[in-house]
Amino acid sequence: MKILLIGYGKMGKTIEQMATAKGHEIVGRISHENVQELHQYTAETTDVAIEFTHPESAFDNISYCLNNGIPVVSGSTGWLDKFEEAKNLCREHKGAFFYASNFSVGVNLFFHFNEYIASKMQAYKAYDVAIREVHHLQKVDKPSGTGITTAEGILSSYSNLEGWVADNPEEKTKLNIASEREPDVVGTHIVTYSSDVDKIELGHIAHSRAGFAEGAVMAAAWLQGRQGVYGMKDLLNL
Structure with a gap:
């Protein structure tokens, strides 16, 4: 080509x-x-x-x-x-x-599994769902596009949430995406389901571009x- x-x-x-x-x-x-x-x-x-x-x-x-x-x-x-x-x-x-x-093939498999897990977890109201994404210091947009795509995959099953919000965990009616910028991080995305008794995580960590x-x-x-x-x-x- x-x-x-x-x-x-x-x-x-x-x-x-x-x-x-x-x-x-x-x-x-x-x-x-x-x-x-x-x-x-x-x-x-x-x-x-x-x-x-x-x-x-x-x-x-x-x-x-x-x-x-x-x-x-x-x-x-x-x-x-x-x-x-x-x-x-x-x-x-x-x-x-x-x-x-x-x-990334791995990230897109992560997206696929994320949608599946969200479709199951939405029935269990004791769990609060949130997203954390970490990138290098030169990353311009916050949250990342991958973080937003992850959020959209969750929101397709969570009709009680009114979209996503950036860095505002106190907004309980929306899915929070926490963004962090650190040196030499290619890309990390973690979805967390937390309850009073336990926590479930699905994550993807990129080692290189x-x-x-x-x-x-x-x-x-x-x-x-x-x-x-x-x-x-x-x-x-x-």
Whole structure:
């Protein structure tokens, strides 16, 4: 595949290493320093774009790709207030768009088990549910996209909760997501069910970014020849 990297930070560089090791070609590397060069890439020169940038630029990057017939895989978080617009744009142009808040196979199995456990635990009212997520100091958005996806998986079974709230455990009508930022943490997500007598935890701890990068490259290869909006559940058949 001819891959355009939009976002060339830690994730972009890890994706590059993973992709080239698998025999794929990197046709471009777009960062904040050369963002104007994005407009030189077309469907004729690019098989797929892999986009990992910031909340303020993600939608514009994705829109450019979809408007120009370039299949795009995005892992940017913090921009999902425009997600429906992106999906509509994809359908309008009969494009291909793959989005995940986290591309790790392990995390997506965690999402799957999280939904199952929530569907069972909601019957046991003695247990209070909460989420804790920990990331590196450079992580811009709080809570993390993975934390929000985890919350959504729980809320699908908890009709008594009125959505999620960030760092406010006193708000009992909502699911609390506690966010912490520490040096050299790749990503930790813990769901806790606590009662007066015991505690149940489901967690995922990432040891490196390699799992995220591998999943993104897998998604880019899987997206070839497809049309529509997809996510990790489609890729992993969950």
